[in-house]
Amino acid sequence: MGARPDSGRNRGDVRSDRFRLPVSGWCVTVQSPTGLEDLLLRESRVSDSALALELFGRLVHAENGIPADFGELPAADGEALLLLLRRAALGDLVCAEARCAVPECASRVDVDFHISECLAAHKVRRRRSLRQGDKQGWFSFDGESVLFRLPTCADLAAIELENEPRSALVHRCIEPAGIPGRLRRRVERAMEAMAPRLSQSMTGRCPECNQAFDFYFDVYGFVLRELRNHAASVYQDVHLLALHYKWPERQILEMPRSRRIQYAEMLRDQGVAA
Ligand SMILES: [Zn+2]
Structure with a gap:
């Protein structure tokens, strides 16, 4: 705070x-x-x-x-x-x-x-009871048949428009489907330890x-x-710089954002209105 x-x-x-x-x-x-x-x-x-x-x-x-x-x-x-x-x-x-x-x-x-x-x-922490699964990137626990992998950015993009995104994610990342709740929570705790989310x-x-x-x-x-x-200022900035300096739109857009904003603010400070 x-x-x-x-x-x-x-x-x-x-x-x-x-x-x-x-x-x-x-x-x-x-x-x-x-x-x-x-x-x-x-x-x-x-x-x-x-x-x-x-x-x-x-x-x-x-x-x-x-x-x-x-x-x-x-x-x-x-x-x-x-x-x-x-x-x-x-x-x-x-x-x-x-x-x-x-x-x-x-x-x-x-x-x-x-x-x-x-x-x-x-x-990032790795649980001692964890072992590599047969498939690359998949994991399991000693003595358990469940397999799981960490959710990827592509998984998030794929489930975003699903009606039940959480279920869809579980379906993609944990095998087999329908494991007991206790085991699923154990898997989720292991995932969180291996790859803690910054959203929190x-x-x-x-x-x-x-x-x-x-x-x-x-x-x-x-x-x-x-x-x-x-x-949001990109349209006004491009309009102002193009009008004043006669630079092409592409050239203005390819500048680092901070430089474009600085030029545009200098023009506004001088009373140059778009
Ligand atoms: Zn208060």
Whole structure:
């Protein structure tokens, strides 16, 4: 918890981040988005999971010759990757909003955290009773016939429009179907230990009534909504720069987002209106 900084827009800088994803071990670099990704964010009509995969394909590079099919990434690594992308686009400090859970208070509460600290605290554990299954990427327990694998980014994209997404995910990742609830919960605990999700419940304290409350931070929902909001100026920026400098649309869109915004703001500060 912390006060929202009053330094204006949290625009961040243009940089490339190198990072080892905790579950897969893939080493990746992440680029800052350009206006082309801003247009994608504003105009794409695909699901959040599919949109995230499209952004990964454009802005993330896997090292060491690993084929970069981001659909194969464990879903937990997809969340880490989306936070890295957010850091490259808008900086390390995240300012989320929650609402106090005390009904008679219901104050809006700013919740601030740093992505770097969040990722550093993200520890992967491996259960001793776990063994490799016959199929690559599948696991089992000693003395049990159940097989399971970690959900991937492609799984999330595939189940997003299902009526029963949770059942669909279980069906894809656990074999055989219909195992007892006790065993399924054991499998789910093992999955969570091997690939803890960054979307999680967080605890905050309301500055108005001083009560602690829980809220759920959904990485995909939050980051994509934030990136879409920040992309909203792309049309005005391109219009202003094209009108003033006579640069072609493509050239403006290919600039790093932060540079385009800076040029456009300089023109606005000088009273140049589109
Ligand atoms: Zn309160």
